């Protein structure tokens with residue numbers, strides 16, 4: 001069903017700001033943009049809360065936590081943790097985290113925040129004009145399309161979609177994607193995982209914990225964008241958990257059999273092989289969701305790498321400074337927390353530029369370019385109107401066993417950026433706090449230090465619950481805290497954080 005398009009049609013509805021996509025990022029933009037009295041509507045074609053709430057972050061972590069807790073308990077001498085996981089109970093708990101795929105709670109939150117919800121598929125049909133047509137997933141499927149006018153700004157927060165590799169037979173085999181892996185109601189007896197990235201490593205861990213026999217086929221190494229030692233330690237952890245990890249393994253054909261099982265043929269440095277399992281999961285990456293959002297209607301094409309934005313989250317090359325993009329669709333971040341950070345920045349820029357004077361007294365510099373940007377030097381980096389952390393301080397935690405937690409630049413990325421860096425590392429099991437955590441507690445902490453400024457520009461922690469150690473490093477990187485001052489941040493004894501002291505001593509302090 002389509003509406004007449006174009007600016008000659010009278011809009012059915014008008015809001016100051018229209019956000020296309022009600023995932024975690026769109027919700028954050030809407031919330032912040034409304035702070036100075038602007039009216040805001042979110043257009044959502046599926047569930048308010050997006051991928052993260054129902055098929056990504058929350059359900060996947062609910063599947064992973066029981067195995068991590070059990071492994072930690074088993075490693076403590078004197079604790080009797082002989083029980084296995086109760087897979088049915090784990091799946092049932094996961095269902096509570098997704099509210100049984102019902103978004104009523106999030107809709108209630110939107111209501112409370114005064115944000116209008118327009119259920120349906122949003123598509124730009126001209127500058128500041130969004131057509132909202134019924135989507136198959138919405139209960140208004142028979143309703144007519146609406147034309148919605150945005151007085152000031154439209155924000156695209158449509159997320160990303162998975163990519164299926166061009167392997168003969170894979171599409172016909174009806175593979176699982178991350179949605180099926182995070183929402184499965186039964187644990188398959190065996191599972192082949194294609195990919196060596198974050199989804200592959202997390203889901204291989206979860207399904208091995210739940211009792212499936214898992215084979216992971218990674219084209220190269222594991223967790224490639226991270227420091228190499230992270231992938232190596234996660235690979236060792238997966239093998240210890242019973243996963244058959246094959247590196248350098250490229251799938252060549254996938255065949256679904258009449259009995260429901262599936263065979264994956266692959267090559268690796270040793271030759272040609274086959275593995276047959278109950279199910280196959282394609283965890284081979286995602287791309288920004290820029291299709292069917294009407295971006296061509298405002299002159300934007302070739303968006304395979306995402307919607308290009310500046311640090312103010314305004315989309316490059318659109319006149320008038322009204323089109324913003326945030327989250328996965330920008331291609332510059334791929335996690336919920338970094339997308340929500342962008343959402344806060346975009347929301348603040350919109351609120352300050354178009355709303356009543358901000359209670360905080362901050363104001364965003366006036367537009368100075370045709371695409372509505374402030375002059376290049378007018379917005380201070382690290383002000384709340386610039387997503388500066390996108391460049392040098394992105395954080396991520398991979399919830400494998402061991403966990404991988406990182407912030408900022410890897411050693412290689414720092415070299416590529418022309419920095420003269422030195423790395424120091426220390427074993428997590430070699431500090432008193434670590435030894436108390438468990439008999440086999442181990443892991444690695446590494447800092448990447450910019451020698452010219454003597455500040456930390458990157459950090460990676462690999463170990464049990466390493467994610468909880470990350471924020472100290474994030475503060476050091478964002479705050480550009482000199483090592484000589486970090487020396488005075490005294491870690492409590494006996495905690496694993498004492499590794500900070502050991503790292504600084506190793507550096508030479």
Ligand SMILES: Cc1cc2nc3c(=O)[nH]c(=O)nc-3n(C[C@H](O)[C@H](O)[C@H](O)COP(=O)(O)OP(=O)(O)OC[C@H]3O[C@@H](n4cnc5c(N)ncnc54)[C@H](O)[C@@H]3O)c2cc1C
Nearest residue numbers: 021023025045050051056057122158159327328334335336
């Ligand atoms: C298995 C898995 C696990 C993950 N785990 C983590 C994790 O632990 N931590 C983390 O930080 N990140 C994690 N991520 C990444 C995280 O899910 C994404 O970065 C995050 O969801 C991006 O948020 P978003 O709002 O940009 O997009 P999304 O969450 O994808 O939301 C976009 C929303 O827009 C809607 N939409 C799209 N197009 C339209 C349209 N034209 N009209 C109307 N509505 C539209 C969609 O229905 C959706 O609701 C994980 C990803 C996967 C796949």
Ligand SMILES: NC(=O)c1ccc[n+]([C@@H]2O[C@H](COP(=O)([O-])OP(=O)(O)OC[C@H]3O[C@@H](n4cnc5c(N)ncnc54)[C@H](O)[C@@H]3O)[C@@H](O)[C@H]2O)c1
Nearest residue numbers: 165195196197198199200219283284285286334397398399
């Ligand atoms: N904890 C978290 O923060 C978290 C968890 C899950 C996902 N995510 C995010 O979601 C996004 C998607 O994750 P993902 O794991 O799908 O993507 P990814 O980009 O992390 O990994 C994709 C993997 O698929 C492999 N691959 C790609 N094409 C292939 C082909 N033709 N044949 C064989 N292998 C192929 C790649 O080599 C890589 O190992 C990522 O950006 C990730 O950061 C984050």
